[in-house]
Amino acid sequence: MTLETTETKLLSISDIRSSIESGTRNATVLAEACFHQVEARDAEIHAYLSTNRERALEQAARIDDLATKGEPLPVLAGVPVGIKDVLTIEGLQATAGSKILQGYCAPYTATAVKKLEAAGAIVLGKLNCDEFAMGSSNENSAYGPVHNPHALDRVPGGSSGGSAAAVAAGMAVATLGTDTGGSIRQPASFCGVVGILPTYGRVSRYGLIAFASSLDRIGPFTANVRDAATVLGVIAGHDPMDATSSPLPVPDYIAGIDKGVAGLRLGVPSEYFAEGLDPEVRAAIESSIEKLRAAGATIKPISLPHTRYAIPTYYIIATAEASANLARFDGVRYGYRAKDSDTLSAMYRRSRDGGFGAEVKRRIMLGTYALSAGYYDAYYKKAQQVRRLLTEDFLKAFAEVDAILTPTAPTPAFKIGEKVDDPVSMYLADIYTVTASLAGICGLSVPSGKSQEGLPIGLQILGKHFDEAMILRVAQSVENLN
Amino acid sequence: MSDSATVSVNDVRRVAELANLELTAEEEIRMLRDLNAILGHVSQLNELDTSAVAPMAQVHEVIGDGPQSVLRPDQTVPCLDRSRVMASAPDTDGIFFKVPKVIER
Numbered sequence: 111m112t113l114e115t116t117e118t119k120l121l122s123i124s125d126i127r128s129s130i131e132s133g134t135r136n137a138t139v140l141a142e143a144c145f146h147q148v149e150a151r152d153a154e155i156h157a158y159l160s161t162n163r164e165r166a167l168e169q170a171a172r173i174d175d176l177a178t179k180g181e182p183l184p185v186l187a188g189v190p191v192g193i194k195d196v197l198t199i200e201g202l203q204a205t206a207g208s209k210i211l212q213g214y215c216a217p218y219t220a221t222a223v224k225k226l227e228a229a230g231a232i233v234l235g236k237l238n239c240d241e242f243a244m245g246s247s248n249e250n251s252a253y254g255p256v257h258n259p260h261a262l263d264r265v266p267g268g269s270s271g272g273s274a275a276a277v278a279a280g281m282a283v284a285t286l287g288t289d290t291g292g293s294i295r296q297p298a299s300f301c302g303v304v305g306i307l308p309t310y311g312r313v314s315r316y317g318l319i320a321f322a323s324s325l326d327r328i329g330p331f332t333a334n335v336r337d338a339a340t341v342l343g344v345i346a347g348h349d350p351m352d353a354t355s356s357p358l359p360v361p362d363y364i365a366g367i368d369k370g371v372a373g374l375r376l377g378v379p380s381e382y383f384a385e386g387l388d389p390e391v392r393a394a395i396e397s398s399i400e401k402l403r404a405a406g407a408t409i410k411p412i413s414l415p416h417t418r419y420a421i422p423t424y425y426i427i428a429t430a431e432a433s434a435n436l437a438r439f440d441g442v443r444y445g446y447r448a449k450d451s452d453t454l455s456a457m458y459r460r461s462r463d464g465g466f467g468a469e470v471k472r473r474i475m476l477g478t479y480a481l482s483a484g485y486y487d488a489y490y491k492k493a494q495q496v497r498r499l500l501t502e503d504f505l506k507a508f509a510e511v512d513a514i515l516t517p518t519a520p521t522p523a524f525k526i527g528e529k530v531d532d533p534v535s536m537y538l539a540d541i542y543t544v545t546a547s548l549a550g551i552c553g554l555s556v557p558s559g560k561s562q563e564g565l566p567i568g569l570q571i572l573g574k575h576f577d578e579a580m581i582l583r584v585a586q587s588v589e590n591l592n
Numbered sequence: 593m594s595d596s597a598t599v600s601v602n603d604v605r606r607v608a609e610l611a612n613l614e615l616t617a618e619e620e621i622r623m624l625r626d627l628n629a630i631l632g633h634v635s636q637l638n639e640l641d642t643s644a645v646a647p648m649a650q651v652h653e654v655i656g657d658g659p660q661s662v663l664r665p666d667q668t669v670p671c672l673d674r675s676r677v678m679a680s681a682p683d684t685d686g687i688f689f690k691v692p693k694v695i696e697r
Binding site for chain 1: 599603604606607608610611612613614615619622623626627629630631633634635636637638639640642645646647648649650651652654655664672673676677679680681682683689691692693694
């Protein structure tokens with residue numbers, strides 16, 4: 111058991127499946143080992159909001175039963191996973207990190223989770239996150255912050271902080287997170303794990319508690335690139351329950367992953383290496399780029415000229431959509447209802463005021479303002495126009511390069527409390543990630559060295575729409591070369 | 593949006609009402625400060641001439657997988673079972689959601 115515990119972080123998905131198949135490992139023992147690890151570490155990390163041992167052990171027993179009978183095992187057989195608490199699972203709590211959903215149990219399961227479970231994954235529990243996925247540090251969770259496993263006084267990033275920290279601390283082999291402006295890639299960078307932002311439409315959003323519907327995406331966190339490719343292959347694909355999910359076939363993401371980078375054209379945008387980039391992050395990213403060059407890639411300097419407008423564009427579009435999406439939390443059908451209101455409108459206001467945290471209110475206010483009469487053209491329409499310019503920057507760049515390399519975040523993980531009083535400085539933590547969110551392209555963060563203090567640094571690899579296979583191939587090379 | 597666009601306390605109150613939020617006096621002051629800081633940052637967008645740029649609402653517009661990908665046959669399918677949904681309601685008689693009176697005087 112102890113051996114399993116310390117080993118969890120080093121286990122790969124294919125190892126788990128093949129060892130269960132051959133009888134040298136047991137899904138139940140592995141799930142128990144993960145729960146032991148949660149007991150040992152999570153009091154100080156706080157990645158999990160809830161665990162469901164009984165349900166997980168039932169799932170594990172089914173896998174062990176299949177193995178005993180010698181039946182073929184599905185691709186994620188016995189893989190212990192955690193799910194960000196903005197995704198629903200029938201009968202389990204779904205808080206979205208908010209008081210307004212405290213005690214709420216979902217009546218249906220998100221498609222991405224359903225696909226994981228159908229592939230044999232063992233769901234350990236639901237993971238902490240910023241309230242309604244709004245945040246870059248996980249400090250906006252109504253249930254308390256997550257601590258970075260590499261340095262407990264630092265943030266794990268956000269909003270999928272629990273998802274990144276759980277993998278980094280060996281409390282799950284894979285997790286699902288969501289990314290609206292960087293919420294998978296930035297915590298992956300801060301916690302030293304792999305995190306993928308799939309192309310918009312690649313993974314169904316059914317069962318995702320919506321933040322900004324034109325930007326929200328679901329993607330995996332894992333300890334290595336190959337596992338991330340495996341999980342992505344499981345959760346991707348068309349879903350009749352999400353009209354924006356793409357009917358394009360899902361390729362085999364593993365097939366070309368070891369092709370290397372020789373002959374590839376990799377773009378390096380000057381705008382991502384300007385003022386504000388931490389020198390240690392710059393050095394680590396430049397070192398990875400040099401290794402890719404030495405491995406045969408052609409490194410091309412490129413320009414994405416509208417990059418500096420991405421943060422203001424994002425914060426108008428995302429908050430406008432959020433103000434509409436969060437209108438459904440009104441105390442009528444589910445969630446928190448303020449007691450003893452005389453009228454319906456008083457009940458709405460008091461339930462929302464008592465249920466939402468400060469950052470969520472701030473974003474609802476900003477989005478409502480941007481959409482209100484007299485300001486719509488000046489803010490919302492303007493932001494949508496700039497969104498097109500930002501997207502066209504990428505389309506032009508991808509005519510010349512196969513993938514783009516940038517830092518994932520301007521700094522390593524910052525200290526808990528450092529930015530909480532300054533929303534603009536907090537928003538700037540997403541400066542390198544929001545562009546891909548607005549353009550709908552795919553991206554990922556792969557570990558690329560550490561700072562002198564031992565804090566992880568992530569390389570962001572961006573790819574064309576639906577070209578996840580390419581960024582995974584580049585990421586595999588980065589992982590091999592580091 | 594001008595570079596000097598500023599939000600007043602009255603704007604904060606009006607927007608809070610639109611958003612069905614009830615802010616305390618303290619929250620109003622913080623909101624005023626934060627919205628002005630954020631909108632100050634947003635005013636950078638005025639540097640760009642976008643008069644000839646069409647607004648982009650979502651990514652399908654530029655990757656061209658077209659509306660046929662989002663249209664489906666108009667068929668009825670079963671919805672969630674009422675009892676499962678009503679189990680989450682704060683106040684219900686099992687069939688309807690119960691709320692305080694709607695008509696105000």
